[in-house]
Amino acid sequence: MKASIWNAVFVVAGFLTMCAAVAAEGDSGLPATAGKVAPPEPFGPVPSARQLKWHEMGMYAFCHFGVDTFTGAEWGSGGEQPEIFHPAEFDGNQIAGAIKAGGFKGIILTCKHHDGFCLWPTKSTPHNISASPYKNGKGDIVREMAEACRQADIKFGVYVSPWDRNHPEYGQPGYVKVYHQQIKELLTGYGPLFEIWFDGANGGDGYYGGAGGTRKIQAATYYDWDTIWDMVRLYQPQAIIYSDVGPDIRWVGNESGYAQDPCWTTYTPHVRDFQPVKTGSPLSRFDAWGFVNYPEGEHGHRDGRYWLPAEVDVSIRPGWFWHQEQNPQVRSPENLMQIYLASVGLGQGMNLNVPPNRRGLVDDNDVASLKAFGEHLRQTFAENLAQGAVLAASEVRGGDADTYGPQKLLDGDPWSAWITNDHWTSHAASVEITLAGEKTFNLIRLREDVRLGQRVEQAAVDVWDTQAKGGEGDWKELARAESIGACRLWRVPETTTSRLRLRVVKSPVAPALSDFGLYREPASVP
Ligand code: FUL
Secondary structure, X not given: OOOOHHHHHHHHHHHHHHHHHHHHHOOOOOOOOOOOOOOOOOOOOOOOHHHHHHHHHOEEEEEOOOHHHHHOOOOOOOOOOHHHOOOOOOOHHHHHHHHHHOOOOEEEEEXXXXXXXXXXXXXXXXXXXXXXXXXXXXXXHXXXXXXXXXXXXXXXXXXXXXXXXXXXXXXXXXXXXXXXXHHHHHHHHOOOOOEEEOOOOOOEEOOHHHOOOEEOOOOOOOOOHHHHHHHHHHHOOOOEEEOOEOOOEEEOOOOOOOOOOOOOOEEOOOEOOOOEOOOOOOOOOEOOOOOEOHHHHHOOOOOOOEEOOEEXXXXXXOOOOOOHHHHHHOOOHHHHHHHHHOOHHHOOEXXXXXXXXXXXXXXXXXXXXXXXXXXXXXXXXXXXXXOOOEEEEOOOHHHOHHHHOHHHHHOOOOOOOEEOOXXXXXXXXXXXXXXXXXXXXXXEEEEEOHHHOOOOOEEEEEEEEOOHHHHOOEEEEEEEEOOOOOOEEEEEEEEEEEEEEEEEEEOOOOOEEEEEEEEOOOOOOO
């Protein structure tokens, strides 16, 4: 749970500072395939290169692991003795293997949760793994996990909690130095990171070196986010920075595993009733607390000011950490599929938490569920049944079929697109699809070339109904959606046909659709 509404305020302040930086880095550019006819102007905000890479990943996993694994808590107080951390059979390869089998492309490890215990031998605080019995104080779980990810050929990322319920100086300037040092060690010591995760839970009661009590901080200013985010850009320029409101990806607004339809990738985080401090950069600091609008993250904003995709973070179990009694409550593969459809299938990202147990392994039930889910995904997407179809578009941009023709929908390149003329009108833009014979499918995928922004406001897929009009035949709508973005998946009733039509119903500018797929999901997900 998100501890407090205050917590996200800091990220807004920092976010707005970062926006200038993001804009200065430039967008991801116009289509590489631009031929003699110029591509259309991008519409609205566009993704950065690192955001595009993140979109391509689609799904990755969280790994909540630490002293809470051994105490049964979800938020350790900070007073835990390091001696309790003893995952005698810890095996990074088993963890990475189980997660990879689920189809996930990376792992974000909780290197330090709110309890302050560091899973690497940091020089910043004695409250770390070197004081534990794990490998006689010589262990480094961050290194082992980073290495296991490399071996499994998946990416690695870090979660490092700003709130530290152990540190005696939390709330004072001394802790900020400590926190910066911890971040620097993680940014510089463990190879390439794909994401760094900044939690919104900040301040409250804790152990605080034995003093106890409650510490309140001004989250917008206390941690000096400008310095932190500069460090990330300096040492790990390709890494995505997560916080509730950006700067690279936003929180979806719930921890239950869904974005809402329609889900716009564009978003404007804001603080209500704030007073900017006049420090030269009016947007870089706030001196008043307020509410942020992160509940709006589920839908995003059609007219949002920034390209700010949502991360749907959810646990495979009720808790974020492993608890023995939750072993029977592991999410089923079908449930994971529903989460996938409500995140990746709405153009956003899925971050599924898989917490290792006290032995330091992913538990059997979780392993089985991940394996069946991964197998289900593999079977579902093994064959695009639209391959080999003959495509006829109502129009092609400037008549330049080589560059913008409808065959771009099937060339397997997510960044080449069927694009119309700018004067496109809603009656004209469609592609008739004659399949290579009768095909049976129950899942449809559509993508936009988001390098040109999120353009389409409504699209539909029709099927030719031979029985309609007394046997004369007519189009029947099978699926319709408002937001498309980087990926749109529709589960549809099982349909057998050889003739379909893709129709753009509403778009303020020329649509640029890059991918069309028809798939058959196996009948049952275990
Ligand atoms: C929340 C934290 O308070 C939880 O413990 C967990 O880490 C979750 C992913 O984020 O804000």
